Amino acid sequence: MNGSLLDASALTGRRSRRAATRRRTGLCILASVAVFSLFGPAVIGIDPARQTLxxxxxxxxAAHWLGTDVLGRSVLARLAHAARLSLGLALLAAVTAAIPGVLLGVVASWRGGRIERGLVMLADAVLSxxxxxxxxxxxALAPGxxxxLYIGLSLSLWVEYFRVARAxxxxxxxxxxxxxSRLLGFGPGYVLRRHLLPALAPVLGTLLAFSAAQAVLALAAxxxxxxxxxPPTPELGLMMIECLPHYEEAPWLIAAPMALLMLLVLGMMLLVSEGEPA
Structure with a gap:
């Protein structure tokens, strides 16, 4: 009996260490991409729209670490601006969706009745x-x-926060x-701050990383x-479609945005990964 308990404890410890290692790896990947997107444009010092035919x-x-595209533009400079755009817009849309989604989910669970049914119907309508x-x-309403894109992403992401926060x-x-707390006379603000938010924080942090990855993929798609x-906006999906006709003669062109997109999504998915099942 004691041996089984020790084995289960050791297995749980290994799973926790693996999950922590994955999360640290994901954080390192995202931190590296964030540093590249924030400081890369200034360090590289090349206009991503400058054409040199x-x-x-x-x-x-040595002059262009990732080469140039068909218009003679620096791929590295365009990649740095594309990383800033994709990561910044995805995180902004995810956070913007999280705030109303969580608040509406808490209100629906707290009040119940007609308010909850109305909010659930609204969420189902958006989810359809x-x-x-x-x-x-x-x-399509405002091309380019x-x-x-920001409003569309936010409206498509808030439903998941609503459903998770409500449940x-x-x-x-x-x-x-x-x-x-209610019997002692504490108000809704106290309950929200001391009880609800600490309980919701872990699952919402996981959902934030997942929804940001969805936003990055949606922008690229x-x-x-x-x-x-x-065009000429440097964006990962645009860079891929611009480089696709030249993949045989210059395969590094399409490989660069694909690798960065993969790193972004991989880093976010590692943040939400858990230990292996027992």
Whole structure:
């Protein structure tokens, strides 16, 4: 019996260490991309829109570490600006979606009744439209506009926060600690700050990383099919579709944005990974 307990404890410890290692790896990847996006443009010092037709499709070298595209633009400079755009817009959309989603989820669970039914119906109505299609509709209203993509992403992401916050806050509100706080006369702000938010924080942190990864992929997908941001804006999806016709003669062109996109999504997914099942 004691041996089984020790084995289970050791297995749990190994799973926790593996999960912690994955999260640290994800944080390191995202931190590296964030540093590259924030300081890369200033360090590189090259205008990502500057065209030098004499330097078309140069291979990686000392002057241009990742070579140049068909218009002679520095791939490294464009990649740094694209990383800033994708990471910044995705995080902004995810945080913007999280605030109303969490608040509405808590309100629905707290109040119940008609308010909860109305909010659930609203969430189901939004959920009935595929998220990428919703972003596409806003992008069609204002082609190439940052605010259209931002609003579309935020509207497509808030439903998940609403559903998770509503489900996770229900047992907390029904718990003895919240009931005791209410009997002692503490108001909703105290309950939210001392009981609900600490209970919701772990799952919401996981959901934030997951939704940011969704936003990054959505931006790249829209740029790749030509309905998101428009040239000459440096964006990962746009860079891939611009470099695709030249993949045979200059494969490094399409490899660079694909690798950065993979690193962004991988870093965010490692943050939400858990230990292996027993």
């Amino acid at each position: 004499a330097d078309t499709l140069l291979p990686p070298g 439209v595929p998220g990428l299609l919703l972003v596409l509709l806003f992008a 506009r940052y605010w259209a 996770a806050s229900r047992p907390v509100l029904a718990g003895d600690a919240v009931q005791a 829209l740029g790749f099919i030509g309905v998101g941001l428009q």
